[in-house]
Amino acid sequence: MGPGMKNTFDGIEPLVHKSQISVPYHWWAGETASRFFVELRDTKKIMGTRCDGCGKTFVPPRKTCPVCFTENTKWVECGPAGTVTSFTVVRKQQEALHHKVPVIFALVLLDGADTALLHRLDEVSPEDVKIGMKVEASFNETKDANMTAIAYFKPAS
Amino acid sequence: MERAAIIGTGMTKIESAKRTETFADMAWEAVNKALDDAGMTIDDVDNVVTTSNDFWDGRTISCMAVGDASGASHKNVSCVEGDGTFGAFYGLSRALSGSYGTTLVTAHSKGSESISSLITNASFDPIYDRWLGMDMVSASAMQANAYMERTGTTSEQLAMVSVKNHGNAVKNPLSQLPMSISVEDVLGSEMISDPLHKLDCSPVSDACCAIIIANESRVPAYSGCPVWIKGAAFCSDAFFLGDRDLSRAKALTEAAAKAFSMAGITNPSKEIQVAEIYDAFTYQELMWLEEMGLCESGTAGSMLEKGEFDIDGRLPVNPSGGLLGGHPVIAAGLIRIVEIVKQLRKEAGEYQVDAKRGLAHGVNGLCGQSHCVWVLDSEG
Ligand SMILES: [Zn+2]
Numbered sequence: 001m002g003p004g005m006k007n008t009f010d011g012i013e014p015l016v017h018k019s020q021i022s023v024p025y026h027w028w029a030g031e032t033a034s035r036f037f038v039e040l041r042d043t044k045k046i047m048g049t050r051c052d053g054c055g056k057t058f059v060p061p062r063k064t065c066p067v068c069f070t071e072n073t074k075w076v077e078c079g080p081a082g083t084v085t086s087f088t089v090v091r092k093q094q095e096a097l098h099h100k101v102p103v104i105f106a107l108v109l110l111d112g113a114d115t116a117l118l119h120r121l122d123e124v125s126p127e128d129v130k131i132g133m134k135v136e137a138s139f140n141e142t143k144d145a146n147m148t149a150i151a152y153f154k155p156a157s
Numbered sequence: 158m159e160r161a162a163i164i165g166t167g168m169t170k171i172e173s174a175k176r177t178e179t180f181a182d183m184a185w186e187a188v189n190k191a192l193d194d195a196g197m198t199i200d201d202v203d204n205v206v207t208t209s210n211d212f213w214d215g216r217t218i219s220c221m222a223v224g225d226a227s228g229a230s231h232k233n234v235s236c237v238e239g240d241g242t243f244g245a246f247y248g249l250s251r252a253l254s255g256s257y258g259t260t261l262v263t264a265h266s267k268g269s270e271s272i273s274s275l276i277t278n279a280s281f282d283p284i285y286d287r288w289l290g291m292d293m294v295s296a297s298a299m300q301a302n303a304y305m306e307r308t309g310t311t312s313e314q315l316a317m318v319s320v321k322n323h324g325n326a327v328k329n330p331l332s333q334l335p336m337s338i339s340v341e342d343v344l345g346s347e348m349i350s351d352p353l354h355k356l357d358c359s360p361v362s363d364a365c366c367a368i369i370i371a372n373e374s375r376v377p378a379y380s381g382c383p384v385w386i387k388g389a390a391f392c393s394d395a396f397f398l399g400d401r402d403l404s405r406a407k408a409l410t411e412a413a414a415k416a417f418s419m420a421g422i423t424n425p426s427k428e429i430q431v432a433e434i435y436d437a438f439t440y441q442e443l444m445w446l447e448e449m450g451l452c453e454s455g456t457a458g459s460m461l462e463k464g465e466f467d468i469d470g471r472l473p474v475n476p477s478g479g480l481l482g483g484h485p486v487i488a489a490g491l492i493r494i495v496e497i498v499k500q501l502r503k504e505a506g507e508y509q510v511d512a513k514r515g516l517a518h519g520v521n522g523l524c525g526q527s528h529c530v531w532v533l534d535s536e537g
Binding site for chain 1: 177274277284290352395404
């Protein structure tokens with residue numbers, strides 16, 4: 001604060017200007033994610049892309065391999081079962097959440113994949129979740145071609 | 158490399174909500190303090206780098222909004238979106254380029270003016286991940302679990318980081334959260350996202366920080382006491398959390414190795430005498446220390462228990478109180494540099510440690526996707 005304006009706020013509340021950024025936005029999913037989402041909705045298959053260079057299979061699928069900087073050309077079916085590589089149980093109701101706490105988020109390394117998929121766990125008590133536990137996808141009946149075609153992951157039967 | 162030094166620093170106090178100051182007001186204060194410290198006027202500044210984030214500021218091209226208050230009009234000004242250490246890296250490159258002898262670098266944000274959970278949720282991939290509703294805290298909690306599982310680090314050890322850093326903050330008049338607390342206080346505080354309690358998390362903060370970097374040829378022209386940049390490097394990892402081993406920070410290991418090699422350091426755990434580390438969450442201080450090679454993997458927790466990272470320990474870590482003492486996003490890393498400059502100039506007051514060589518560290522992205530490491534020295 002400049003010395004000339006030192007007394008500006010004497011005896012008054014600083015003025016707050018209230019506003020928000022609210023800009024509707026649409027992202028084209030691109031051909032790789034589009035194929036992934038359509039397959040997920042119509043056939044309940046979780047597809048990854050494989051790199052010819054390093055042999056890694058990426059789920060969710062990417063068009064390019066970040067390791068080799070080449071195009072991933074092969075599609076490979078992965079899961080629907082996999083292993084929890086890490087997780088957290090959110091206990092405090094944060095603004096970004098769409099579910100009531102406790103909410104369990106997890107990284108799931110699907111069978112046949114080399115990268116883990118970020119998703120939610122359900123049908124399990126938070127206290128029973130462990131790194132290394134086996135889980136499987138629970139699918140939604142949905143018309144939407146997006147990630148919500150997997151409702152959540154649950155302990156493998 | 159060609160030589161450059163930090164010859165001036167300035168920062169505002171870190172506060173939970175700066176209700177009487179705008180972004181530009183904060184920049185004005187920090188920049189003028191840095192100019193005074195360097196013994197310069199704005200005419201001595203050859204170019205300016207501002208560091209900000211549009212989502213946090215609630216406007217596009219946010220960097221330009223602080224340009225006037227940073228003396229950037231009629232100068233070459235450029236912007237970095239990300240942590241202040243990355244802005245400083247760009248500023249250093251410019252000072253070494255031969256085109257500019259001096260660079261003013263600023264970094265600001267006000268966490269108090271928006272909703273952190275929504276802002277950080279927007280850093281997730283919009284097509285695959287954002288819809289889940291994760292944010293910086295839940296992502297970091299997931300990393301904390303992965304790190305603790307791999308290394309056996311305990312919640313009590315995490316809590317001790319909070320006790321140490323809030324305790325150090327008591328001696329730092331610019332920190333936001335000076336607190337004398339116990340391990341029990343931390344473990345008893347609200348569980349936000351397992352395993353992170355409220356007191357394992359840094360606070361929401363407002364602040365601005367500025368530094369002036371000068372090419373060696375310009376250093377003698379000003380009265381500011383130079384602190385020499387011996388090494389500076391950054392490295393980034395994959396974007397998607399599931400692509401990385403979250404229990405490790407490969408990018409930090411590489412960035413640190415590069416910075417140490419530039420500085421001619423062969424045994425960092427012996428040669429670095431003070432460190433200011435990006436402790437946005439308690440586990441991060443321990444994990445980053447290990448991954449940057451300042452101690453063996455999996456040993457930071459037990460070294461902390463022995464007091465080695467205390468203000469009077471073998472390697473004081475975050476003597477200023479760190480981010481747990483105040484976490485203005487964007488500015489936080491630049492403040493780490495300023496704190497090391499204070500230590501090496503013997504200007505750190507009540508939290509002064511005995512050190513000639515220090516390390517400052519900044520992070521950008523979720524769960525430490527990218528890291529920037531600086532090695533600073535009181536002698537040229
Ligand atoms: Zn590859």
